Amino acid sequence: MTNSAQTGQTAAGIREFKMPDVGEGLTEAEILKWYVQPGDTVTDGQVVCEVETAKAAVELPIPFNGLVHELRFEEGTTVDVGTPIITVDTGGPATGTGAASAAQPAMETGAGAAAEAAEEAETAAAESAAEGEAEEEAEPEGRQPVLVGYGVGTSSTKRRPRKPVPGAGAPTPVAEPGRNGHGAAVPAPAGERPLAKPPVRKLAKDLGVDLNTVTPTGPDGIITRDDVHAAAAPEPAAAPEPAAAPVVEPAVAAPGARETRIPVKGVRKATAQAMVDSAFTAPHVTEFVTVDVTRTMKLVAELKQDPDMAGVRVNPLLFVAKAFLLAIRRNPEVNAAWDEERQEIVRKHYVNLGIAAATPRGLIVPNIKDAQDKTLPELASALGELVATAREGRTSPAAMSGGTVTITNVGVFGVDTGTPILNPGESAILAFGQIREQPWVHKGKVKPRHVTTLALSFDHRLVDGELGSKVLADIAAVLERPKRLMTWG
Incomplete structure (x- = not known):
């Protein structure tokens, strides 16, 4: 350009x-x-x-x-x-x-x-x-679930200079941006734009806080999230829980109105168009399997106490992701794309694993680059960072491009399974349903076991029924007996 x-x-x-x-x-x-x-x-x-x-x-x-x-x-x-x-x-x-x-x-x-x-x-x-590391490491029990399953590099930037706040009368000590000569934090001078990062500006907008009235406490006079929360509610308050689903733009219906019309734009508009394009371009096939994941749940509980996994979130999704990656390794043909213009199937020798997330801006699918090379702790860290970043509205365009396959975790909403639609350009998407304790035949006896249902949708132009079935069966086999992560890996 x-x-x-x-x-x-x-x-x-x-x-x-x-x-x-x-x-x-x-x-x-x-x-x-x-x-x-x-x-x-x-x-x-x-x-x-x-x-x-x-x-x-x-x-x-x-x-x-x-x-x-x-x-x-x-x-x-x-x-x-x-x-x-x-x-x-x-x-x-x-x-x-x-x-x-x-x-x-x-x-x-x-x-x-x-x-x-x-x-x-x-x-x-x-x-x-x-700023969000502490929040990423531990999520409070009972929070509203974030949909996981349906799109940051580092660089340098220069902050705009801030004029120091002059004192009155005799000469004053040189002041840092956002602080007076005595080191006390002060709001930005009238007419000057306060320093704050984009997520903090969005938070202030959502809470109705004027950044010009906020006293910064961050380095170089930068307004932090805590500063915005303090301005919105002077008394100490817990951080707001993340939204459990895409938040529809607020619209106030007039008294007696029978309808409310909400403009379709931004992420919601793009998602709608992408889903229509995918549904009417790629011939979808969806297969299902119900699997006993009791052993996986026990391993999750054990690893939560493992010092080597300290600081990362260990949950069933982590093992679903690892099982999916192992299944792709055993069946590499599934990790491909259809090139309509050249009439070619493009095999991918890397896996950019998409994890769908519902955010206040709508449904997005950021992906973990080169997920196939990550160890279990590395994959756990990447998953935690990806979801937390999406929840904060900080996902970059680069993080949502180049995906090859996706996982959608519908189970967090108490849903057993679904028929997920492929993300455009991807070959497969796995729906992970809720894990429930239910009667199950185990070693010839009916016992209560932890059971879940998986659904795999794939593009039938490049993934036939045999290949799709092998992938889904491998995922189920790993979740049923997670020691296969070692014997098959």
Whole structure:
């Protein structure tokens, strides 16, 4: 993408900034919030708005200096990629798109504003992960389940400088950003945008907290999640429980109304289109098996007490994932994709394991890259980080691309099984149902055993019934006797 695709020149000194493609071939994005208004001064690299695509919420930096001339669209508007969204008076002559190129040296690599915005979003996600480590390590019992089964790299970024808060009267000590000369935390000066990471901004928006009124306690004057919670509820309060399912945008029905209409956009719109495309493109076949997982449940209980697994979450999903990976290793033909244009079956020699998650933004499927190479503790850590990141709304577009197979954990909702729809471009998806204690014939006697039902949907163009049955049978066999993880591995 060239620079001219991101910026343009209109009247003398008035330059346009166009909606970039902040994902992989996305065609539109919704403007969530403007951080500037007409007449405000902006500088190169300053974030001017937050947009939501079908994959992630991203902050967009302006690539030049000047005064905001016009905001072309209101908050909540969905805008096509390439459409001008803001104009800035740079105070210079009309020089065409060449001036845009000169003003954006950081974008001359060819990645353009899209890459810079995506990189900044991924960096914020990586930095924010540290804040959620404690929450990832332990989840309170009785929490509402997060659907697991239906899409961060690290980079460097520069924070925008904050002017120190001047004292009154005699000269004062030099102040850190967000603190006065005596080291006390203070809110951002009026008219200056507070420093906060994207997840924290979203949290503040959800809680109705004005970041300009929040006193930062983080390093370099950054507002943390705890700061936002403290501003929303001064008395100590427990962190809110994660949503158990996609949260529908709030809509208030008028008294006596018989219907409520909710716009379909963002992740929900993308998910709907993807499911329609998958359902009517790939011929689905779904097979089922009910399996005694009593031994797996005992192993889960034992590993929770194992010092080598300290700090990671051990649960049945971990063993379902490991069993799926082992089944793929034994039947590598199932890990493939159908190339319609070239009429080829593409075998994948790696497994990017998708784990579906219900988030406030909708249903997404982030995936664990090269999951086939991970040990059990490494896989447990990756699963915990993936789910926690999705729940916090910090999943990056890169984390949702390139999946090969997926697991959808419908059992957390008390559901026995289902017929899952393939994610586009993937060959198989495994539905993991609830584990229930029920009567089961074991060693010739009826005994109470822990039992679950698995359902495997696959693309019948490249996975025939025999191959699909072998994969599902291998998964069931491992969960019935988990020692096969060693003997088969």
